[in-house]
Every structure is written in structure tokens, then in C-alpha cells.
Amino acid sequence: MEPRRPDPDALLATVPSEKRGRLKLYLGMAAGVGKTYAMLSDAREAKKRGDEVVIGYLEPHDRPDTIAQAEGLEVISPKLIEHKGVRLAELNVEAVIEAGSAICLVDELAHSNAPGSRHAKRWQDIEDLLDAGIEVWTTVNIQHIESLRDIIAQVTGVFVQETVPDSFIERADEIELVDIPPEALQQRLREGKIYAPEKIEQALSQFFGKGNLLALRELALRHTAERVDEELLKSRRTQLAVEPWHARERILVCVAPNSMARRIVRASRRLATSLKADFLAVSVSSPRQSPSEQGKLELEAAMTLAEQLGAKTATLAGGDVVGELIRFAQSENVTTIVMGKPIKPRWREYLFGSVVDHTVRASGDIDVLVVTGKPEKAEVRPAKNQGKWDWRGSAEALLWVAAASWLGVLVETDVQPANVIMLYLIGVVAVSLRYDRFSSMVCALGSVLAYNFYFTEPRYTLHVYDFRDLITFGVMLAVSLILSSLTARLKEQNRALSERERNTGALYSLSQALAATRSKTEMARSAVGAIRTLTGADAAVLRVDSSGSIKVLEESELGFEKDAKESAVGEWVIEHGKPAGATTNTLAGSAGWYLPLRGAGKTFGAIAVKVENAADWRIDKRHLVEAIANQLTTAIERAQFAKESHQATLKAESEQLRSDLLSSVSHDLRTPLASITGSASVLEIQPELTSQSRELAATIREESNRLERLVRNLLDMTRIQGKVELKLDWYALDEVVESAVSRTADLFDQPVQVESPSEPIMVKVDGLLIEQVLVNLLENASRHAGRHTGVTIRLSQAKGFALIEFEDQGPGISPDRQPHVFDRFESSGAVGSGLGLAIAKAAVEAHGGTLDLIPSAVGAQFEIRIPLGEEVDDE
Amino acid sequence: MNDPIRVVVIEDEVAIRRFLKASFGDGEAELHEAGTGSEGLTLIARKNPHVVLLDLGLPDQDGLAVLRELRTWSNVPVIVLTARGQDTDKVAALDGGADDYLTKPFSVAELMARIRVAMRHAQTSDHSAQTAIEAGLLRLDMAGHIASIEGVELALTQIEFKLLAILAQNVDRVVTQRHLLLEVWGPAYEDSTHTLRVHMANLRNKLKAHAREGLKIQTEIGIGYRLRQ
Incomplete structure (x- = not known):
């Protein structure tokens, strides 16, 4: 393992960025502890000190104390959004930015925005405010922190839906814990200060039970304490240059395609937080195991969650799952691998071995942590009616059975019964090669029945006399099923392989096409073509022209420019350098998915992809488009650099030419000037000259002197511009x-x-x-x-x-x-x-x-x- | 001395030769022209001029080479004509035996003044035996190391006196800093320009305090000093 070096990104992260606004969190164990009240009274103080404070959004609770505190503070009126006939009030990001205040208060960080808002979540709105350089104060309850979801569910029995990613919480510059004893909170609840009277009893018996509150309070206190610890470490990191890095833990969670995946990701994240460790997530796909549809969705959901929780994610592919995993872990200097406890039946483990066992054996000096947990309620389900039943498959299966039976009857007298069985097996293989599993099962069952019917005593009935025939049927059925499943797997592998080949091929030819041209339009055309070939979707490449407006560089029947709403999304993406649109959490209502073409410090434009059904856009399909976007960005950047360096060379050459020209012209001008000046000065002192002529001679001398000074200046200029x-x-x-x-x-x-x-x-x-x-x-x-x-x-x-x-x-x-x-x-x-x-x-x-x-x-x-x-x- | 002043000009530019000829046209001087270095040397040998005007940029050979060859057999005063920017050439020419220089474009009046100064110095070429030097109102008593202006003694240091003496011997003529360094400090101090500048600055200030009309040390940047009377 190579020594762990200070990560420059980690160092940079400790440097407060100049423009980004500060984030202050008021954290509480539950509703009613007084977060909003505390935030408002701090705001009053700040206002007294002369800071500009505005209220961006305040939940309209009927709490008189709180309302009193808000008095005198400027309120930015919320944005009203109509949704299904209900008017919903949301934080008005643009208005807050426009107001230009230094500090903005936003209540309820974990809130989900009304459908049709720019972002799905309020914390994303706040991100925009922070990016605009505004300091934001906001409130959040402990149960809304993503990685604590499972624990909260265990403690309270409530599975919280509205959560905020830990990475956002961790970026807070200041956390203020608002804490009161549970008894006091219950008292407040009874006095009707938190909920309406009719809800009080229910709340007291459930969420606001004393046991719950104690546990939540402990969580909140512990979270804050860990945070303080982190701060201490951070300050040490900036003071002592090297030492803490040696102790740096790196935790890698291995995500498997099953229902435990997300739970394990969250558990690892908590572990990583408490160890102050880096957090990585990886999934290994192997051609030997193709997960079910449900499994694929679980895997994708878990990987997305890991990304949201701030993990560095990777997808590995290889025949040897454990080998790939360990190699990756070693190359990333991982200290602990987290895996889920196997949920397969034990007999499969005996037969095929378990990944966990292999990993533990192969891990060397990396710790392996096996996490347990109940499978989670499936939140994601595969779309129904996937893979329509193909009647032709079953029909052909029956045809094969009939053909085998007919041939068997023909040759029965000359061959052994086993040979007849072989005839049926040909049919099973043929059907499973071409059709789905159902058809091959139809064929297998049909074969057994037909064999029974035609070739066992009593013939032409489905009765069985001989016990040995039953064994024959059993073996025949088992062999057919195994054959069909093997064939199906082979087929699947072939399909995956050819798809991978197609993707690689298309990406490769794209990179060749991009390298072959310097024209941005050509590049855009290649990229749009590649997206079409790989995903079948229409796409467009957008760029910002010199006047700042968006132009379509290349498109395939997207009709992008006709839609003002879509162009607004494109503009937002280019301006912020972040993806948005369908399949994302930002402006998810739009018809296109927009990816910024983001180069070093500059966004060149965006790729817009038409998304007809967001559910179709799985992570691997999205990764393809992202890969194309990356290639395009690199190509555009390269072309830009080439252009710039060419221009610089041209400019230097023309500068040089100009200065050479100037200097040679000036030299040639001087000699005649010297003659003119001299001659005029002789003329001037000629005694026979009239005073008028003398004056003219003087003018000639003076003017040629001036000309000489000009020439001298030109020469000096070229001399000084060159290397003096x-x-x-x-x-x-x-x-x-x-x-x-x-x-x-x-x-x-x-x-x-x-x-x-x-x-x-x-x-x-x-x-x-x-x-x-x-x-x-x-x-x-x-x-x-x-x-x-x-x-x-x-x-x-x-x-x-x-x-x-x-x-x-x-x-x-x-x-x-x-x-x-x-x-x-x-x-x-x-x-x-x-x-x-x-x-x-x-x-x-x-x-x-x-x-x-x-x-x-x-x-x-x-x-x-x-x-x-x-x-x-x-x- | 009713002889006309004989001047040889070695200059490849016809236009310049033409206006020089015009400026000597009143009969008190006669001008002999040469377009190349070798032609010029022959002309000097034949005409034995009082003054030579030598252009440094000649087509056949370097003006400095012409000067070097000339100095092997003649002490005739040489005034070099240069274009601006050829300052190293100027200094090389002065250190190589030229008496003075003129930068193009120059006026006839300037040229005449330089010629007169050069000729005067040619007549009193031997300063070594002089016990006193007079330059306008300035009087230097070489034996007593006393400098005075109109009888008022200047409080000069040894070095300042030596510097002033050299400048006074070459009054109205440029003296290169290298020449001053060699004469006053010796060959080991050829590059001590800082020292020279400090002493010259002091000397200039002292002279300025007693300055009368015209008498001053003029700095020719990059070349040397000239005492004006």
C-alpha cells in the first residue's frame, strides 16, 4: 500500500471559499423545542448590531411567542405554487437573492418543495442561496438527517420520508443545539404550544412519548458532540500539517443488489462519520450473477443514496467479485470494508460459497465488517408488465415437442429410450436459446408429458406403472430445466457482452470523431449522434454565445429552442454548472435532462437529452450520457486551448513583424532627416536670404527635428517592447x-x-x-x-x-x-x-x-x- | 593664419556631404570629400587637413578601424559623426583617439564650434609642462593645487582638483569617464563609475556655488563630461 498522503482536496475543503455564504443550523430533537424561536431572537440581535436580516421562509405555525419574535424583521413574500387546486407557499429563492440581504432565515430545512418547483428539496434551494453568497440560518430536527433514518425508525417506529443528506449538514459552518428536557417539551405540548389541541393526546402517546424523546435527545446531543469533535480535528489539521492523516480511516461499503443495500449504505455512512473516515461505495457486477430486476433497482437506489451521502462511488466489473473488490480496496487505501450479512439460504452457501467468506479470507490487513439488518420495505419496484408474454415462444415449444414425439415414434424401434429423450432436449435448448424462460419451461414440461404419453407403458395415457419411469421423468425435467437456465444465462451474458461492446465501440468512435475535428459544431453533431445510437434518445448540444444567450449548436429533432421553459432550464444548468431536469432532483418537471459541459473553471454549454420516461433512465444509461458529455467537454476544451495557443503565436509573430518593420523604416528615415536638418540649418545662416526665406528655412529645420523625435520615439518604442x-x-x-x-x-x-x-x-x-x-x-x-x-x-x-x-x-x-x-x-x-x-x-x-x-x-x-x-x- | 581651414569629410551619404560643403562655402574653409574609408585615408595623407570629420557607418570598413589606422601615423583632430543610439561606438571612438563627436542631426553652428575647439586643442597639445591652466574665469595652479574662479579659491579635495584639471585641459571637449578613471585613479579602477560619479557630483556642486555665466560641467550621459566655459 502506498503511504496515505494529505489529500489536496481535503486541504482545500478546510479553506473557506470566499464567495459561498455561511450556513448556520439550529438543531433540535423534535418539533417544539424552540429552534425557530432561537433563530429569530438571534436574528433580532444581529439586526440590532446592524446586520441586514430577512426572513426567507417561516412555517405558519400558530405560536404566539414565535410570531412576536418575528415582528420587525423584513419578510420576503413566498412563492405561491398551485398544485392540484391547493396553493402551496414556497421559499422564493430569486426574490431573496434580489433583496441582497446579508443573512436570510429559512425555517424547516428538510421540507420537500411542491411539485413544479425548481428543486425537489428545500435544502437545494438553500444551496442556491449559499452559492449566491448569502448567509443562511435554518432549522432542522434530528430525525431528518439521512444517515440516522434507520436508527430513528428503530427508536420511534416512524420511517421518516423527508431527509437532508449528511453532506449538506456537514457543510454547516455552525450548529446550534436547541435543547430542553423532554418533560418540559411534553409540558409545552400539553399547553397546546406545539400542536392543535385535538392532536395532543395522540402525539403524547406516540412520537412525543418520554422514551422516544429521551432517545432523540441523546441522538441530537451525540450528533452535536461528534460535530464539535470534528471541528477540533479540523482546527488541528490546519495547525499540525501532517499528523492526523496517518490516522485517517477509509471505509468502503460493498453494495449488493438486494433489499438490504440502502440500509447497509446508511449504516456505513454513520460508521464513517463517527470514525471521521472517508466514505466510498462500490458495486461489483459479475457476468456469473445477473441480478433480478428488483435487485438492479435496489442496487441503483443504494448507489444513488451513497452518492447523496457523500460517498465516492464506483462500479467494478469482473468475473472474480472478491478479487475485484479487494484490488479496488487496496488501490484506494481502504481500511475497512463493510458488507451485508448474507441473506441466501445456507445450502447455496455450501454449494457456491459466500462472498463474505471469500472476502474475509482475501482481505489481508483490511478489516471486514459484516452488517446485519432486516430487509427494507421495497420502495422501488420494477415497472409492471415487463417482458410481455410471447405466445410464439410457447407455440414453438409445443411444436418442438410435437416434432420430437413424431421423430421418436418413427425411430423408436431402432433406438434406446434415452435417445428419444435426447430429441426432446434438443427442443428445450432450441427454445430457451430463442425465447424467454417461460417458453423453455413450457417446452420442458411438455416434453416430459409427451414422453410419458408416447413412450412409457401404458402408452397414450399419462398414467405411470413403473416407478423407474418416474425417476426418468424427474431426471428429464431437471436436466431440461438446468439446460434451459444455463442457456438463458448464456444468452443474457451474450446480450450484456454485445451491449458492452456496442457501448465501448460507440464511445471509441465518438472519441475518434471528436479528435478528428476542431469545429465545435462537428463535435456536437458527433456527440448527439452517439447519444442517439447508445440510448435511442434525441439530444441537443447548447452553448452560450458571446451575447450571453443560449444557442443550439446541434440537435436531433428535439425542438428545444421553441420552448421557453426548457431554455430556462438550460440556462440554469449552464449558469450553475450543475445537472438538472428530468431524472434529477432539480427542475424535475422539465422534458429534458440537462448536463453541463463543465471544463476547468468554465461551463462551455450543456447537453440536453429528451427524456420520455424518467424510469427508463437507469444509472448505467445515464452514465453513458455522462461519459459522452465528459468526452465532449474535453474535446471542446482541447480545441479551445489549441485555438488560444495558435492565436497567441500569431499575435507574437505579427508583433515581431511590426516591430521589425518599424525599426527598419525608422532607421531608413533618419539619414535623410539628418540631411534635411543640416541643409536647413545651413540655409538659415546664408547672409543673402530675405527674412521670409530665413523663417521658412527655420521652419524646415524645426519640423524635421520634430519628425526626427517622432522617429526616435518609434524606435524607442520597438526597443522597449522587445526585450530591453x-x-x-x-x-x-x-x-x-x-x-x-x-x-x-x-x-x-x-x-x-x-x-x-x-x-x-x-x-x-x-x-x-x-x-x-x-x-x-x-x-x-x-x-x-x-x-x-x-x-x-x-x-x-x-x-x-x-x-x-x-x-x-x-x-x-x-x-x-x-x-x-x-x-x-x-x-x-x-x-x-x-x-x-x-x-x-x-x-x-x-x-x-x-x-x-x-x-x-x-x-x-x-x-x-x-x-x-x-x-x-x-x- | 589666413590659410583656409582644410577639412576632410569621410561620409557615404551624398546629401550630408552636400550640406557640409554648402556650410563651408564662404571661403574660410575648404572641404575635401571621401565616400569610403580607404578613399578618406588617402585624402588625409594627400591634403594634410586641419580637421577630419569621420562618419562611423561607412560602407567599406568600420569607421573605428579607419580611426585606428589613421592614429598610427597622424595626430590630426578627428570629430566622429554618429547616429543616435550608437553610444558604445562613440565611446570607443573617443577612447580610440577621436577628439569629439557629433550626433546626427546636428546644426552647422554646432559643427563649427566643435571644429574650432578641436583645432585650438591641436595647437596646444602638450599640457604636461603647464604650471597653470586657464579656462575662461577658471584658473588652476597646477603646482599649488589651487583652483579659483575670478580669484576666489575653490575648496576642492585632491581628487576633485585632478578631475577638474583634466576637464580644464580639455575645455569644451568631451572627456570620457574611462579617461578620467584612468588618469585619476589608474588602470585598476577602470570600472569604478560609482566612485567617479560621487566625486563628480560633489565637484559639480562646488562649481555651481561659484558659477558664473556659462562655466559648468556638463554631463553627457553614457559618454563622459564636458567643461563649458
Whole structure:
């Protein structure tokens, strides 16, 4: 076994997610202990503290104290749903989210919603609220916790229907136990504070009997205590990094297709909770045992329950049930395997051995726990009229019997009676190969009767004289029955095998089809086709387009887009990334089953499957569609990544091309510019020139200077955008500033003021770049504030960096332009290329510094911070 | 000295040669043009110019190579012409014996000023025996290690005095930082730019306190210093 490592998911689970709201539970042993009252008085307190609290839903009990407590709290009016002429009030999730309050109170966590609601259960509604970031306070009684169902049933004799999964309860951030002594509760009941007077006596004698209450109270107290323990462990887990993991138990429940399955799952879950163990559930299907229809349903119900209870589930397949089970347990580091006590008759155990025995022998260092329990009342029943009686089978059986009899009569004189029996057996095999069990039994019985009739004394009667003939009949019947059952099993195995083959083949060809294309529509078409082939159902692939509305990417005669209600379900699924629709507990009333295509951190869309009869959609059929959804998601994700990386490459290439082009063009522009500037400057000093011509020459010189600056900026930009290699050297900052000031001296009417401390500020920078930064700022100031502006540059030194404050006296930068001043080609007018400030910022940032625009009343103010570089000892 | 100033320009761009020719057109200078390095060297040997203008980007050979070869047989002042961004070349040329540099685009006035400075320094090339250096209002007494501006003594450290002396000997001419480091600190300190910067910053501040019109040390970023009078 490999060492158990800290599970990253477990670690992550201890980190409170940022967005999800808190969940606070008020837990009580029974109705009437005062949960709602306690919740409401806490809410009042919270409101006094200034928190926003709303009542999302309050059960309309007539309890005056409770109603008094609710006064003054805002109530979100419930949603009214008509069902069979009755108006039912339900929690209005949308309205609560819209109200945007911090805390929402919801009474009765275990409530089942009216048919037609979005979710089947109220706890799912609360989940939505938590996901929306709302803190929820809610009340629940101990008997509504799923894994305690059996115990509650044992104690009280009541099998609770409305339950909440343990995984939801465990996610609560806080549990408050509301407890009063049973006598006090009974007293309250007698005073009529809980139920109407006519119900009191009945309640006292049954559920509210003292024995019951004591047991329930113990359960509630114990549950809370375990929870406190868990919290302690959790805090230890975050404090001590490793230790608790060594003691981590992992419990695996082996689910068998029988009526005990769900009971065993619940028992294991309780065990797992009390041991703080991980919980896994597995079922092993073997070709040697094909469960009955009832068994299949039980198995499926149990596996679904295990999933709801937070188990990691798996279905294994293999000839050797025990071997598969042990292998899985070892690979998952399981410490305890839980199994049900065998319910087969003992003689079968002697003959075929028992899985439990084998497992105990093979388990090695894994503990095996055998759980007992009465079979549960079947909640699930196979649909009736399954496998219609096929009259042709029986007819053909009789035909075979007749044929064998006729042939037997023909050859009787030449052969032994045993050979005649063989003729009948051919018929039995032939019928059981092609028809159901009933027909083969008809054939077996018919054969025995016919043999009796035609070939035993007295002939042509069904009487038997010879006792040995009875033995012959018995053996003949037994052999026929065994033959037919073996053949039937063979047939079943073949069918299962070919179905598996078909599924594998279809999934394989789907994955090939998905890999062969990059078009999402093609992918969707393949997926829809695969769903059709595998399940026979119509399906559609939905996706969200850029405008946020849902589009059908591909569909096979679903008519999806015509139905607004169905699109709403699709939208919900894509938005929440959770499955919904028929076969699920969410929006179960819709005609389609919707599965999100959920990739890493993003839902690409959904698959919609038309569900005509939800009972047809067994877990294995659903798993097929889920597998297709997973494949499709992976393919879309892959295509997306490929597209993104292709685009990135293209972008990088075009960037490079642009910067190469720019740099070569700029180089070629400079030489002629140098000639123009030079020539104009010569022209300007020619003595014979008129003053007008001289001015023109000056204009040529100035303008080509400007052009030269633009070209220089372009070059600088391409240089900085590429990989800048800084030529770092030590400079006194005021030197650099003064150099920049003297280079731009002719841009200003009055000299630029430089204020620097007497002690030189030494910086290790690329001097030319920083000089250029200042030149660009100065040019910018001259351009926008005008030649006449006064510019002040203040130098100072703070911890680790040099600070250059730059300000002019111009009109400043309007607020709407301020966020964009450092954008490329951002310029307020026709003057300048709009590159100067962008270059300046990039150059400063290349030094690890910052260049910011400082909001000010007068003029434009910039602030440059440059790291000083490492200290050097002066020699 | 009524001789016209003879200038050889080695530059491959015809347009630039043309405007240079125009700027020397008034008769006080004569310009001889060469388009390639080898042509230029022949021209210098033949014309014995007062000043050479050398473009660093030549088609046949590197301008630096031309300079190196020239320096083996001539001390003629050389002003290199460069495009912006070729700063390492500039420093290499200055350290390799060029007297000054000009970055394109430049104006004629700048060019003329540089030529005059270069020619002046060529005439007083030997500073070693000087006991005093004067640069405008600045006066350096080499024997007494005293620097003064208009008779007011500057309180300089030894190193600052040495630095100022080198700059004053090359007044109006750029001095590379490597040159300063070698002269003042010696070959072992060629890379101690931090030290040089600190001393220069102090020297600049002291000079600034007594500054009169025009007299100042100008920093040429990435290249060196120039004392302006």
C-alpha cells in the first residue's frame, strides 16, 4: 500500500471559499423545542448590531411567542405554487437573492418543495442561496438527517420520508443545539404550544412519548458532540500539517443488489462519520450473477443514496467479485470494508460459497465488517408488465415437442429410450436459446408429458406403472430445466457482452470523431449522434454565445429552442454548472435532462437529452450520457486551448513583424532627416536670404527635428517592447536630470527649476533611458502646457528608491483623459505622436520603478520612483 | 593664419556631404570629400587637413578601424559623426583617439564650434609642462593645487582638483569617464563609475556655488563630461 498522503482536496475543503455564504443550523430533537424561536431572537440581535436580516421562509405555525419574535424583521413574500387546486407557499429563492440581504432565515430545512418547483428539496434551494453568497440560518430536527433514518425508525417506529443528506449538514459552518428536557417539551405540548389541541393526546402517546424523546435527545446531543469533535480535528489539521492523516480511516461499503443495500449504505455512512473516515461505495457486477430486476433497482437506489451521502462511488466489473473488490480496496487505501450479512439460504452457501467468506479470507490487513439488518420495505419496484408474454415462444415449444414425439415414434424401434429423450432436449435448448424462460419451461414440461404419453407403458395415457419411469421423468425435467437456465444465462451474458461492446465501440468512435475535428459544431453533431445510437434518445448540444444567450449548436429533432421553459432550464444548468431536469432532483418537471459541459473553471454549454420516461433512465444509461458529455467537454476544451495557443503565436509573430518593420523604416528615415536638418540649418545662416526665406528655412529645420523625435520615439518604442537590455551604470540623479533639461532647453521660455538635495542621489540605471524619460516628460509639458510654462523637477530619496516629482503650470490633464495618458498613440491633439509618455512609463517600469500621474489642482504632475540599486562602498 | 581651414569629410551619404560643403562655402574653409574609408585615408595623407570629420557607418570598413589606422601615423583632430543610439561606438571612438563627436542631426553652428575647439586643442597639445591652466574665469595652479574662479579659491579635495584639471585641459571637449578613471585613479579602477560619479557630483556642486555665466560641467550621459566655459 502506498503511504496515505494529505489529500489536496481535503486541504482545500478546510479553506473557506470566499464567495459561498455561511450556513448556520439550529438543531433540535423534535418539533417544539424552540429552534425557530432561537433563530429569530438571534436574528433580532444581529439586526440590532446592524446586520441586514430577512426572513426567507417561516412555517405558519400558530405560536404566539414565535410570531412576536418575528415582528420587525423584513419578510420576503413566498412563492405561491398551485398544485392540484391547493396553493402551496414556497421559499422564493430569486426574490431573496434580489433583496441582497446579508443573512436570510429559512425555517424547516428538510421540507420537500411542491411539485413544479425548481428543486425537489428545500435544502437545494438553500444551496442556491449559499452559492449566491448569502448567509443562511435554518432549522432542522434530528430525525431528518439521512444517515440516522434507520436508527430513528428503530427508536420511534416512524420511517421518516423527508431527509437532508449528511453532506449538506456537514457543510454547516455552525450548529446550534436547541435543547430542553423532554418533560418540559411534553409540558409545552400539553399547553397546546406545539400542536392543535385535538392532536395532543395522540402525539403524547406516540412520537412525543418520554422514551422516544429521551432517545432523540441523546441522538441530537451525540450528533452535536461528534460535530464539535470534528471541528477540533479540523482546527488541528490546519495547525499540525501532517499528523492526523496517518490516522485517517477509509471505509468502503460493498453494495449488493438486494433489499438490504440502502440500509447497509446508511449504516456505513454513520460508521464513517463517527470514525471521521472517508466514505466510498462500490458495486461489483459479475457476468456469473445477473441480478433480478428488483435487485438492479435496489442496487441503483443504494448507489444513488451513497452518492447523496457523500460517498465516492464506483462500479467494478469482473468475473472474480472478491478479487475485484479487494484490488479496488487496496488501490484506494481502504481500511475497512463493510458488507451485508448474507441473506441466501445456507445450502447455496455450501454449494457456491459466500462472498463474505471469500472476502474475509482475501482481505489481508483490511478489516471486514459484516452488517446485519432486516430487509427494507421495497420502495422501488420494477415497472409492471415487463417482458410481455410471447405466445410464439410457447407455440414453438409445443411444436418442438410435437416434432420430437413424431421423430421418436418413427425411430423408436431402432433406438434406446434415452435417445428419444435426447430429441426432446434438443427442443428445450432450441427454445430457451430463442425465447424467454417461460417458453423453455413450457417446452420442458411438455416434453416430459409427451414422453410419458408416447413412450412409457401404458402408452397414450399419462398414467405411470413403473416407478423407474418416474425417476426418468424427474431426471428429464431437471436436466431440461438446468439446460434451459444455463442457456438463458448464456444468452443474457451474450446480450450484456454485445451491449458492452456496442457501448465501448460507440464511445471509441465518438472519441475518434471528436479528435478528428476542431469545429465545435462537428463535435456536437458527433456527440448527439452517439447519444442517439447508445440510448435511442434525441439530444441537443447548447452553448452560450458571446451575447450571453443560449444557442443550439446541434440537435436531433428535439425542438428545444421553441420552448421557453426548457431554455430556462438550460440556462440554469449552464449558469450553475450543475445537472438538472428530468431524472434529477432539480427542475424535475422539465422534458429534458440537462448536463453541463463543465471544463476547468468554465461551463462551455450543456447537453440536453429528451427524456420520455424518467424510469427508463437507469444509472448505467445515464452514465453513458455522462461519459459522452465528459468526452465532449474535453474535446471542446482541447480545441479551445489549441485555438488560444495558435492565436497567441500569431499575435507574437505579427508583433515581431511590426516591430521589425518599424525599426527598419525608422532607421531608413533618419539619414535623410539628418540631411534635411543640416541643409536647413545651413540655409538659415546664408547672409543673402530675405527674412521670409530665413523663417521658412527655420521652419524646415524645426519640423524635421520634430519628425526626427517622432522617429526616435518609434524606435524607442520597438526597443522597449522587445526585450530591453538595460545598460546599467551608476549615475548621480541630478546629472541625468540636468542633461535632459539642457537637451530640451530650447523648448521653454523660462529655465526648468531643478531642486535636488545637496548630497547626490546615486542610482544604478540605464542613464540614456532615464534621460529619455525626462526628455519625453519635458517635451510633453512644452507641448501641452506651452513654452511659457514653468516646470519644476524635485528630486528626493526615500527608503530604497529615488523619487522624481515633475510638475508644470499648464492646464493639466482632464479627468476623462487621465486613465489613458500612458496609452500608446494617446494624444490630445494633432501635436505629438502620443508615444512619449508610453515610452517613459515602459522605460521606468523596465527599471522596476513606477511612473504615475498625480491628480493635482494645477498643471500636470508626475511622480517617478526608481529603485536605487545595490549599495556600493565608496573607496 | 589666413590659410583656409582644410577639412576632410569621410561620409557615404551624398546629401550630408552636400550640406557640409554648402556650410563651408564662404571661403574660410575648404572641404575635401571621401565616400569610403580607404578613399578618406588617402585624402588625409594627400591634403594634410586641419580637421577630419569621420562618419562611423561607412560602407567599406568600420569607421573605428579607419580611426585606428589613421592614429598610427597622424595626430590630426578627428570629430566622429554618429547616429543616435550608437553610444558604445562613440565611446570607443573617443577612447580610440577621436577628439569629439557629433550626433546626427546636428546644426552647422554646432559643427563649427566643435571644429574650432578641436583645432585650438591641436595647437596646444602638450599640457604636461603647464604650471597653470586657464579656462575662461577658471584658473588652476597646477603646482599649488589651487583652483579659483575670478580669484576666489575653490575648496576642492585632491581628487576633485585632478578631475577638474583634466576637464580644464580639455575645455569644451568631451572627456570620457574611462579617461578620467584612468588618469585619476589608474588602470585598476577602470570600472569604478560609482566612485567617479560621487566625486563628480560633489565637484559639480562646488562649481555651481561659484558659477558664473556659462562655466559648468556638463554631463553627457553614457559618454563622459564636458567643461563649458
